[in-house]
Amino acid sequence: MIQSVEQLAETVKALPQSDRDRFLELIESGRTEPKSNGATRTELDESIARFKKAEHWIRTHKDEYDGQWVCLYGDQLIAHGLDGKKVFDEARAKGIESPFIERINANELPFGGW
Numbered sequence: 001m002i003q004s005v006e007q008l009a010e011t012v013k014a015l016p017q018s019d020r021d022r023f024l025e026l027i028e029s030g031r032t033e034p035k036s037n038g039a040t041r042t043e044l045d046e047s048i049a050r051f052k053k054a055e056h057w058i059r060t061h062k063d064e065y066d067g068q069w070v071c072l073y074g075d076q077l078i079a080h081g082l083d084g085k086k087v088f089d090e091a092r093a094k095g096i097e098s099p100f101i102e103r104i105n106a107n108e109l110p111f112g113g114w
Contacts, residue, residue: 050074054100066106071099 012023053074061070061077069084070077071091079090084101091099 051100054102058102058104062104062106065104067104069101069103071096071101073100 012020015023050073054072057072057075057077058070065080068080068082069087071079071087073096078094078096078099079087081087081090084103088099088101091101
């Protein structure tokens with residue numbers, strides 16, 4: 001019988017990799033809080049704020065950039081153009097690790113709005 005976390009850890013380490021992966025999946029599925037991938041609450045709040053700014057920017061500038069791909073960091077335009085891959089590459093070249101890219105269609109609401 002396992003009596004401590006350390007004993008459990010040793011038991012799990014002894015399992016084949018596929019069983020360890022399955023064990024981790026089972027543990028993660030029982031979490032009561034969403035997984036944050038290591039981000040702090042402040043980082044998550046900042047990310048949400050940037051997304052909301054980007055959403056507002058798109059509503060405000062959709063006619064100006066209709067048919068183009070845009071990369072935004074909050075309400076700051078990083079890159080734009082007709083080729084989404086080029087826009088992505090330009091954003092990465094400017095140091096944006098996970099670019100937020102959206103194709104503008106002036107006739108649609110952004111983000112699948114209702």
